[in-house]
Amino acid sequence: MKTSGARIVLECLKREGVDTIFGLPGGAVLPIYDALYDFEGLRHILVRQEAAAGHAAEGYARTTGKVGVCLVTSGPAATNLVTALQDASMDSIPIVALTGQVPTHLIGNDAFQEADNCGITRPCTKHNFLVKDGKDLGPIIREAFHIAATGRPGPVHIDLPKDILVKEAELIWPDKVQLRSYNPNYDGHPGQIKKAARLMVQAHRPVLYVGGGVISSGAHAELLELAELTQIPLTTTLMGLGAFPSEHPLSLEMLGMHGTYYANMAVHASDVLVAIGARFDDRVTGKVELFAPEAEIIHIDIDPSSISKNIQVHVPIVGDCRRVLRALIDAVREEMRDEVPSLAREARTQWLAQIAQWREKQPLRYEWDDQLIKPQYVMQEISNLTRGEAYVVTGVGQHQMWAAQYYKFKYPRRWCTSGGLGTMGYGLPTAMGVAAAHPGALVVNIDGDGSFVMNSQELATCYDYNLPVKTIIINNGGHGMVRQWQEIIYKGRFFAVDLDRSPDFVKLAEAYGCVGLRASRPSEVVPALEKAFSTPGPVVVDVVVDKWEYVFPMVPAGGANKDMILDRPNKAVKDNAAKSQTGF
């Protein structure tokens, strides 16, 4: 039976298991909105700006493990969406983005609201499609979901010309997707796995370095088993938080530019480093030549191009983290059956003692103040009050790093942050997507006063659909991370950094129909948070914090990880850090 292209699109989405679409209508996609009028089984959430639709789809995808879907019109809507696509691309988040396009006979004519959507999204998606014939809709949508969710996940974009949506066509639904040019490698090479197992068992100073790939592949249980079996300490990247319980004795928490002292020291001194679903990002490695200089590096990743891209790897294993870890656990058991050399056993005891010493010497810390709220304290209280079990989303900046450092993560898929792209304004719309996916769950958006206003219009969406996001604004009256860099690296020449005339966030929340609260003194923090978490519906808490508080440890860009700045730096340290100006 023939039906309109628009109905075919909706029917295919439903068959792919989609239940929620984040979107915003406009001329070119109106046929789809017309079809939605009486289409059953799909919930549409109307956002206020297109990038928010993309981020909401990311939040939905990251916390459910399913593919997130967003739908916007042609031209400016598609270009607004680009930031979210690049964000999803860098953090390997599976979303399918549908955009409208001018009718096929007008493509290339500079028609109203026309842009070369596919040309623009090509470098920031895993793959994209322009549909030129209604009968291709089904097969293309199937391929798009398959490509988004398999291998290294990522965003896929489908451009839909208006005439294709209007014209009737046959719905073609292939049973399965078979692409001769795309067959990700899931099982690791057994020889390489054996080699890795031997290295891990015989290592004297091993460390596991875990990234978001463990969460994407659902390998957290295998990871815990492997870490406990081998007793190897473990550090995670920003994207890997939640893959391993933060409070586990083997956990070194986060590494890198704002990682813990003990994680960075352990990685630096390691003799075997096992990277699992991580990509040696520059924020993790610092100066590449001085990253884990003595280590034999084992790298497990599903994306072959991540291997030996930034750091030369000794034992590459291409495969799905979960399957490789399963095989690795068996291989390690096999290796351990043979007598482990006593030298190695002794070295390992010393290694854990050394790490304990580092941990004791330089724990994460800040100075308490009776008058000024310390942002780290707010994070600790959010963590305590939610018992580490809330869905936590952040914006980008200092507050993001403090959240990463102080929130005690228990479970995977509860943490959404813009890791690769560092997209300010990511917090609220993403949290909205999380709330839409998990009705009744506590969703906390930890944001900054700079970051929050980049997408604060989405309070309207939260109110409209009663998405009960609890936004905690760490308000330090400016772009805190910029302030920190300008003081430490740019000799205190502060410029374009203060936001002391921000709107009154309490009134702003109220204007959108949400509840607004404020905490200005340390004693007000817990009551405000408790009230926010117990009040139904969306709430904004404006927490006025000490603006001169900086994130430590800090590795100046381009520096070596072991040379962390641990404390408010003196002049000599700043002069030295200033040299890294050209570092990034």
Next chain:
Amino acid sequence: MQNGGEPRQHTIAVLVENRFGVLSRVAGLFSARGYNIESLSVGETLDPSVSRMTIVVHGDEFVIEQVMKQLHKLIDVIKVSDLTDDDHVERELMLIRVNAEPQHRAEIMRTADIFRAKIVDVTPSSFTIEATGDEGKLEALAELLRPMGIQELVRTGKVAIARGPKTRARKAAGEGARRARISDDPRVIGFAD
């Protein structure tokens, strides 16, 4: 990264789906990652749904490994092979229109002959010559014709093809000539498909 060996020219063959936008994906990859394409040529293969690109790129081993992985990562790319160290034949076609004054006509024809090139168009004042060969040969020909005054010159970029199955003798001679690399194992490098 260091120790990727000396940078040199590599000839890479890429089989791609013959679809709209593929060329732009490949070209975009090179510009986005900062790799230099020296030449690129595309054409249909025996199977009209598949095109073959021959890409000449300059880089050390690490760069070339990344180029190949990144190419393979594109969804429309079916197969990537580096022909450089394997036994292969490569050719390029050049068309060159050169001034042909009466006193030079015989010399140009002789030169073309020596290079097994053909004169494909003649006017009272010019010859157009078609030549195929490797880079060195084409450059030598152009150099010899330069004094006569080259009006226009166009080159296709290199195309390359692997030689047929090796005889036992050639196989024995070929082995050992090239050091085994980890990337020779498709399952390690992730190209198992």
